[in-house]
Amino acid sequence: xxxxxxxxxxxxxxxxxxxxVAETYPYIPLHTTPSPSVPQIRDIMKLxxxxxxPGFFGPEQEAQPDSIRYYTGVYLEQLYDLxxxxxxxxxxxxxxxxxxxxxxxxxxxxxxxxxxxxKHLLSTDVKAILDGxxxxxxxxxxxxxxxxIYAMLHQRTAHVLFQLGVPVLPRIITxxxxxxxxxxxxxxxxxxxxxxxxxxxxxxxxxxxxxxNHVRLYQGVTLGAKSFTLDEEGLPMDVPRHPIIEDNxxxxxxxxxxxxxxxxxxxxxxxxxxxxxxxxxxxxxLQSKAVEKT
Numbered sequence: 001x002x003x004x005x006x007x008x009x010x011x012x013x014x015x016x017x018x019x020x021v022a023e024t025y026p027y028i029p030l031h032t033t034p035s036p037s038v039p040q041i042r043d044i045m046k047l048x049x050x051x052x053x054p055g056f057f058g059p060e061q062e063a064q065p066d067s068i069r070y071y072t073g074v075y076l077e078q079l080y081d082l083x084x085x086x087x088x089x090x091x092x093x094x095x096x097x098x099x100x101x102x103x104x105x106x107x108x109x110x111x112x113x114x115x116x117x118x119k120h121l122l123s124t125d126v127k128a129i130l131d132g133x134x135x136x137x138x139x140x141x142x143x144x145x146x147x148x149i150y151a152m153l154h155q156r157t158a159h160v161l162f163q164l165g166v167p168v169l170p171r172i173i174t175x176x177x178x179x180x181x182x183x184x185x186x187x188x189x190x191x192x193x194x195x196x197x198x199x200x201x202x203x204x205x206x207x208x209x210x211x212x213n214h215v216r217l218y219q220g221v222t223l224g225a226k227s228f229t230l231d232e233e234g235l236p237m238d239v240p241r242h243p244i245i246e247d248n249x250x251x252x253x254x255x256x257x258x259x260x261x262x263x264x265x266x267x268x269x270x271x272x273x274x275x276x277x278x279x280x281x282x283x284x285x286l287q288s289k290a291v292e293k294t
Contacts, residue, residue, distance in 0.1 A: 034089045040082055041172055047079045048157060052119045053143050076112065084108035087161075090169040107164050114160045121193060125152050128196035132216055147181035148197040158187035189223075191215075192247070199253075206242035212265065215245050218253040226259030226276055246281070 046057070051072060055063025062071035088104035126149060129142050136142050143149055154177035158170035170187035178184040183200045185191075188207035195211060197203055199219035205211070209223045217223075223243050228236035243257045246265035255273040257263065264281030273285055 033092045033094075035093060036086050036089045036168055036172060038172060040086055041169065042176065044079060044082050044086065045154065045157070045173065045176065047075050047082070048115075049153060051075045051079065051115065052122060052153065056140070056143055080108055080112060083111065086169060087111075087166050090167050093168045107166060110164055111160055118156050118160065121156055121191075122149065122153060124193040125149060125195050128194040128214065128216070129198075132196055133198060147183060147200045151177040151181045151183040151185060151197070151200065152191075152195065153177075155185045155187065155189070155191070159189070159191070162187040189242075202254075207238075208240045208260075209242040210244045212245060212247035212249070214248045216250045218251065218255075218271070220254035221251050222256040222258070223251075224256065224258050 049056070050058040050062065054068055054071070058071070061067050084101070084105045084107075087107050088099070088101055091099040091104060126139055126142050129146060129148060130136050130139055136146070154173050158173040161173070162170040174185060174187050181200055183197060183203045185203070185205040186207040186209070189205045189209040189211065191205075191211045192213040192215070194214045196216045197218075198216065202220040203217055204222045204224060205217075206224050211223075223245065225241040228241065229239050231237050240260050242260065244260070244262045245251070245257075246263060246267075248266045249263050249269070250267075251257065251263075251269040252271040252273075254271055255269050255275065257269065257273075257275045259276050261276065261278040263269065263275075264279055264283060266281055267279055267283040268285070269275060270284075270286040272287055275285060279285055
């Protein structure tokens with residue numbers, strides 16, 4: 001073909017690709033507002049790990065009694081500086097409805113005020129794993145190694161931002177954990193205390209899911225929607241469509257619990273179950289035993 005001919009083909013495609021015609025590319029708009037920075041959001045999550053789990057993911061001296069206050073202060077100031085800029089970028093990512101840097105700063109302060117609560121919830125998640133997994137040898141091992149804690153750090157952080165009305169950032173944060181752990185939990189999901197995920201790969205929890213306290217999920221569990229409610233234009237509506245899991249429920253591997261149904265407290269859902277109706281408290285939902293032919 002030759003380089004001259006190749007350059008001509010490149011120039012022809014430059015014209016096509018740089019023309020923002022709605023009729024030609026109706027679902028790829030020209031994006032003109034600031035976008036969130038994924039590398040900076042990664043830095044934010046790294047700082048949060050150091051703040052919430054001192055000594056595990058940073059210098060050893062940060063967890064010493066005479067220095068923890070200093071390091072916590074340094075990290076919190078760095079977190080604030082990074083986060084308020086990313087919150088603002090998230091707010092104006094799709095359209096700017098008059099939001100200002102001052103709005104982003106206010107939301108960031110509200111988020112920082114929620115950090116003690118996030119730490120409390122994560123501490124209960126660690127305890128739930130310790131109590132329910134005989135392979136877990138120590139609290140330190142769980143914090144340092146277990147994918148469930150990594151995923152829940154991201155989900156509980158993203159959930160607070162989601163509640164504060166920050167667009168885009170919560171989804172970026174949970175997708176970071178999803179890509180690393182295989183655990184896909186929407187930032188909108190409401191999850192109580194002492195939540196644990198054993199193994200975790202393939203777990204999916206939808207946006208409007210409500211999970212109570214002391215709930216355990218195993219790998220491959222889906223808490224999803226059964227169907228969608230459509231608006232007048234035929235588009236899916238954002239209405240409650242995922243399960244409600246009450247306290248003290250265990251759901252075993254590869255079970256699918258679908259639709260706006262309720263799993264009553266102290267129930268057990270066995271592995272490989274497809275469940276689309278509510279069950280009362282203290283239920284045991286198990287598949288039939290396999291029949292072997294001789």
